Amino acid sequence: MSADRKIAIALPVTGEEEWAALKDPLESGWLTQGPKVAAFEKTFAARHDVAHALATTSCTTALHLALATLGIGPGDEVIVPAFTWVSTANVVLYCGATPVFADVDPATFNLDVEDALRRVTSRTKAVIPVHLFGLCADIDALRTALPDHVRIVEDAACAAGAAYKGRPAGGLGDFACFSFHPRKSITTGEGGMLTTNDPALAEKAEKLRNHGASVSEEVRHNGPRPYLLPDFNLLGFNYRMTDLQGAVGLVQLGKLDDFIAARARAAAAYRDALSGLNWLRCPDEPMDGQHAWQAFVTYVDPDGAPLARNDIMERLEARGIATRPGTHAVHMLGYYRERFGLNPDDYPGARDCDRHSMAIPLHNRMTNDDYAYVIDNLLGLQT
């Protein structure tokens, strides 16, 4: 049976204001990183209570930029959770360093801090805790137990607007990296943001983002000496965001708190309505923080569920309800399996999350009626 109704797993909310914001850069002709990106960065930094914010082309490039700025290279190890989007680990390889996987706790989907600490060696240069689906990882437990020289880079791809013990994501480690991919709560199409409280790291990252140039395009272009090209003393990249994206990002950022509030209400309604399904574990709101609700990812208990997870997903798909696995276990992906000789059972927590996590629709274009329809269909599986 195919349903008339279609509920997407995620949908961005963009409209007239985003259209209007594009007018300025399109008319001025300044399309690459410029005043709109600068305004977006400033507002983003203020919202996340962090001193420096640098817009990038994606969260992946922000993560690469963070590791490159920290000087991570061949011979170094970086600890990453085994259940995360593949790019958290890929960026370590981009630097010629070795990703060392640590397991995750299926109760939160986040890094198992004790397992991560067991994997620290004299070569460990950094840990990338991921605030998966918008829930902050336990950064204090990590920071307290890690040797001082080991840096923390927050993978905050899903965590714009999240908070940990009252402190916003973005300034909890040495660097943080955000994503504005359309599956995140605010979007610039593709796009990312690198944040830090360290002025020296920010200065170096800014140069590396722009090919390693000693002065920015904007300063050079508007400067009084037309004959001057910048010097390039570092091997950098072009990870600059366009001003078109910056303009859209600024509008989206203005809506972030309303988006999160609406998602939190929907998450509470899901939790309430589904609490009777003892085979479906719903994510909790943290006691002392703010979940950013990038996604509502459940865990299907294989022992109690009326059907296997994949059958549940197919059943819901047939009724017009999109679902997805939360994300993947990177150690089970072909490239990592083959290159590092990894087996699914090496990280049982990540393996189980890969097999049993199930994101159900949660986004700012859903109506109360849509939520009720998803709930009815989940409750209906029981019978």
Ligand SMILES: Cc1ncc(COP(=O)(O)O)c(C=O)c1O
């Ligand atoms: C945890 C995590 N890290 C990194 C990324 C990469 O973000 P981007 O697509 O902006 O490169 C994602 C995107 O889904 C993610 O979920």
